Every structure is written in structure tokens, then in C-alpha cells.
Amino acid sequence: MTTTLFKGGRVLDPASGTDAVMDVLVEGQRIARIGKDLPASEAEVIDASGLIVAPGLIDPHVHLREPGQEHKETIQTGSQAAVAGGFTTVCCMPNTAPTLDTPEIVRFIYDQARTAMCRVFPVAAGTVGRQGERMTEIQLLAKAGAVGISDDGDVIASAGVMKSVFTATGAAGLVFMQHCQEPTLTRGASMHAGGISTKLGLTGWPRIAEEIIIERDIRLLSVAPCRYHVQHLSCAGSIEIIRIARANGLPVTAEASPHHLLLTDEACLGYDTSAKMNPPLREQSDLEAIRKGVADGIITILATDHAPHTPDEKALPFSDAPFGIIGLETALAGYAKALIDTGHIDWLKLVELMTINPAKLCNLDRSHRGDDGLGELREGGLADITLIDPAHSWTVTESDLEGLSRNTPFLGTEFNARTVLTMVGGQTQHSRLNASASS
Ligand SMILES: [Zn+2]
Structure with a gap:
């Protein structure tokens, strides 16, 4: 031994x-x-x-691209990036090809992850093919080992479908993780709607498209109880909506990503596609509000949204290039720069946002598939x-x-x-x- x-x-x-x-x-x-x-x-x-x-770091939001886009990342290579960045556990999103929407694919992820360098837990889709129309068999997905439900990459736009998915996700004891983007307000958008998008002649993605979905979902929770988590929150207004929901005792949480804590839409100047992400980089006032939201305890989880793409794809014109950046290798350093170097939080708090809090979000703090709880250091x-x-x-x-x-x-x-x-x-x-x- x-x-x-x-x-x-x-x-x-x-x-x-x-x-x-x-x-x-x-x-x-x-x-x-x-x-x-x-x-x-x-x-x-x-x-x-x-x-x-510290306890091993946990990232509840990564894209490992397997199955279907193994030229961008695999479970194995993603786990290499994870351990290089201090992560011992990652939760992978369901926007794979095929979509992670059946118990068979949940089991496939666990099989592939057996030789990975870190622990990998799948988050399964709430609708078939992430099409936002027909609900998946959430009880069976949970039984197969899904640690959360999300259509990440897309919102569930239909309030009726969302209500059913909340009810089923809540009944299964899982969290629903929402990519908050009202699609009719963001058609053709490739960056934040503001002075810089106007200057660059690009279609803008307005803040209200995020806020309106969070508002809607919080309303729905009163008739469809479920733990609700806002992914990669990008604007100041969203924090205020969540602040009120939490004050009212609703089970609402939110995560911030390194790029939204460190960069603004100015990074898109020069049509730099490495600054193209969804939701987009916003303005200094949003960045400050997100940092303050972490300091105030409104945002309790940090997550990378690690989104690998090839150089060829990112070499496309700005409006055609895919959204997303990688994040695992630089995340801890980025959070420290945004939150500790600026005096917003201390190391104990940063470790909490990267270990026990994401563990609780995905029920990984308790015994899971034969392993004991993650996210803490204990004899x-x-x-x-x-x-x-x-x-x-x-x-x-x-x-x-x-x-x-x-x-x-x-x-x-x-x-x-x-x-x-x-x-x-x-x-x-x-x-x-x-x-x-x-x-
Ligand atoms: Zn997303």
C-alpha cells in the first residue's frame, strides 16, 4: 500500500x-x-x-466532446486537462453526438471514464436530443447515474416543457442546470449587445435574454419544485433576481466562470474569436457585479464551462466561429486573480466554491455509486x-x-x-x- x-x-x-x-x-x-x-x-x-x-477541486460544468467530437476532446484528454488544473472531479454536459439523453449513454460515459485520470460524472439532457420538445426519462437517467439534468448549450424554451422537466428532475432528487438564453432575443447574436458590437457590426446578445429566463424559471418553481441552478451567469441584473429568490428561501444557486470574472466585451475587439463565448463577455459593471455576487454569497459555485474547439473552427469569421473556450488548466489561477488578488474573498471561501459547494449541487457530497462523499478532507x-x-x-x-x-x-x-x-x-x-x- x-x-x-x-x-x-x-x-x-x-x-x-x-x-x-x-x-x-x-x-x-x-x-x-x-x-x-x-x-x-x-x-x-x-x-x-x-x-x-485542499480537497480535490470539483468542476460541475465541462464539455468533454465524447461521444461524437473526439477531435476536440475526449474523456481521457479532458481528464488530463482537469488534473493539470487541480481538478479531481468533473461533471460533463450532455451536448454530445448522440446527445447524452439515455441510460445507455450515461453508462457509456462511466465506462469510458474508468481509465480517466479524474472522476467523471455525466449530466444528462432534460429533453430528447436537447430539442426542447419531448422530455427524457429522467428517473431512469438518475438511476443510471446522471448527477444533474441540463440541456446546456441551449435553454428549454417552452415553459410547458420546462415545467414538466422541473417536476421530474425534482422528483428524482437531482438539480436542473439552466443555460439561460431566451432564443428569440438572441437570433444571430455572437457577442454582448453594446457599444462594441455596434462598432464591430455584429449582432448583439442582450442581457435581458438571460434575465427573462431566470425570472420565468423562478416563477415555474412555485408550481414545479426542483433545485434550480443558473449556469455561467453573465449579467448584473441576473444576480439581483437570484438575490431575491434566495432571500425568499427558494432552492436557487448560480455559478460564475473564469472568463466572466476576468474579461469584458473589449476582448472581442479585433474580432478575436478566443473571446467568443455563450453567454458573452459583458461590460465592466457586470464583471464587478459578478465578483461582488461571489463575495456576497449569491454566487456559491465556480465552474469553467470548459469548451474545446479546433483551431480551424476558431479561425472562422467571428460570427461563424463556435462559442466557447477551454478553462480547466487555468481556472484556479483565474479565480484567484479575480477574487483573491482583488480582496473579494479569501482562500477558504475560494476552496469552498470549488469543492464542497459543487459536490452538494450534484449530490456528490454523499455516497454515490459505491464511493463515499467527495468535496472534503476527512479521516x-x-x-x-x-x-x-x-x-x-x-x-x-x-x-x-x-x-x-x-x-x-x-x-x-x-x-x-x-x-x-x-x-x-x-x-x-x-x-x-x-x-x-x-x-
Ligand atoms: Zn451553457
Whole structure:
């Protein structure tokens, strides 16, 4: 049995509120002990002084492109990108080909994920083929192991269908994750509707198209109870709607993505398709509101929306290029830059938004398919551990990207923090450290 001792790190476990310099001893797949001055005995010792020892990071929103678009990413290559960015668990969206809308495809994802470098959990579609018309068999999808329901990439536009999907998703005990975009307000849109879209002569995607869906869905929840989650929130107004819903006790959560916390629509100037995403980059006031929404506790989850595309696709004219950027390898660094370097939150809070909160969203904090709960550091629990260097200056280059695609606007960006080791179930799956054995 391999044993590893993380020595003298700052152990952060938001689930228990732990923030103390301690050692963590891993034996086999599990955490054997957490405490001060633990004996090394036969363990491989990793000097964690100056580093943060956190539960393995969890991303509840990635696109792994398998099945159907394996030239962009596969479950295997996506998991490589994940562990390079400190993630031990990712939840993959159903906009694959075929759509992830049957129990067979849910099981296919689990089969493919057996050799992946991190844990992979599928989110299944709410409507057949994500067409927004006919509801999927949500009870069976849940039984097969889907950890959430979403038509991500598209909204469920019909209120009638949405109501049925909420009811079934709620009854199955799952969360519904909404891509909030009223489609008739965004036809042909490729970026935020504002001064810059006018200047570039591009069709704009107005804020109200996001807000109106959140408003509608919150209304529907009163007749179709369900846990409801707003994906990749992009505008200030959305936060105010969610603030009121949460104040009224509704089970509404929201996530923010690195790009919406760091960039504005100015990044689209020059028709740079690496800044084309959906929902689009908006204005400085939105960016500030999203940061503040995280600080205020309205946004409780961070998610990358990792969306790989080929260079050929991103070389198309702006209005024709696909939406989306990759995010797994640079996410932690980006969140730290947007939220910690600016004084909005501290490290314990950041780790909470990336571990126990997304675990709870997808019911991964409790026993799941024979494994125990994820998202925390506890004696006897699975050894999913991420080491973070909170004072590591680095500039993103292509060699830092370990998935299949390269479409990121963050090449050349300087960051001040980085994950340096990723352990999944006691196995070190990625390391930038030189470990030394002790006797
Ligand atoms: Zn989406």
C-alpha cells in the first residue's frame, strides 16, 4: 500500500471550517490521519510548507466532446486537462453526438471514464436530443447515474416543457442546470449587445435574454419544485433576481466562470474569436457585479464551462466561429486573480466554491455509486487532494495546456497562484513538485 505524508501545509477544509497548518497522511486510497507532527514512518513525504492542502477541486460544468467530437476532446484528454488544473472531479454536459439523453449513454460515459485520470460524472439532457420538445426519462437517467439534468448549450424554451422537466428532475432528487438564453432575443447574436458590437457590426446578445429566463424559471418553481441552478451567469441584473429568490428561501444557486470574472466585451475587439463565448463577455459593471455576487454569497459555485474547439473552427469569421473556450488548466489561477488578488474573498471561501459547494449541487457530497462523499478532507475519506501554491507567478503558454484543444484567451496572461499537485483516490495524477522519500 502506498502511503504519502503531506507535511506542514495549510490544510483548508471548508466543510469542517478547518484552516490550520497540519499534516495529512494518505494510506492507499484514503486519508488515514489529519493532525500535527504526524510520523513519516515509511511514507513518501511531500513538503507542503507554504502550500495549501485542499480537497480535490470539483468542476460541475465541462464539455468533454465524447461521444461524437473526439477531435476536440475526449474523456481521457479532458481528464488530463482537469488534473493539470487541480481538478479531481468533473461533471460533463450532455451536448454530445448522440446527445447524452439515455441510460445507455450515461453508462457509456462511466465506462469510458474508468481509465480517466479524474472522476467523471455525466449530466444528462432534460429533453430528447436537447430539442426542447419531448422530455427524457429522467428517473431512469438518475438511476443510471446522471448527477444533474441540463440541456446546456441551449435553454428549454417552452415553459410547458420546462415545467414538466422541473417536476421530474425534482422528483428524482437531482438539480436542473439552466443555460439561460431566451432564443428569440438572441437570433444571430455572437457577442454582448453594446457599444462594441455596434462598432464591430455584429449582432448583439442582450442581457435581458438571460434575465427573462431566470425570472420565468423562478416563477415555474412555485408550481414545479426542483433545485434550480443558473449556469455561467453573465449579467448584473441576473444576480439581483437570484438575490431575491434566495432571500425568499427558494432552492436557487448560480455559478460564475473564469472568463466572466476576468474579461469584458473589449476582448472581442479585433474580432478575436478566443473571446467568443455563450453567454458573452459583458461590460465592466457586470464583471464587478459578478465578483461582488461571489463575495456576497449569491454566487456559491465556480465552474469553467470548459469548451474545446479546433483551431480551424476558431479561425472562422467571428460570427461563424463556435462559442466557447477551454478553462480547466487555468481556472484556479483565474479565480484567484479575480477574487483573491482583488480582496473579494479569501482562500477558504475560494476552496469552498470549488469543492464542497459543487459536490452538494450534484449530490456528490454523499455516497454515490459505491464511493463515499467527495468535496472534503476527512479521516477515512477518499484521498482526493489538491495542493495549491498561493504565491506562484506564471505566464500561460501552450505547453501548460494538457487537453486536446488550445482555444483560450488567457495565453500570455500572468497569474499569481497555481495548483501544484493533484491526487485522485490516493494516486498522484499530476505534479509540479519534486517529491522526496524519507526513511
Ligand atoms: Zn451553457
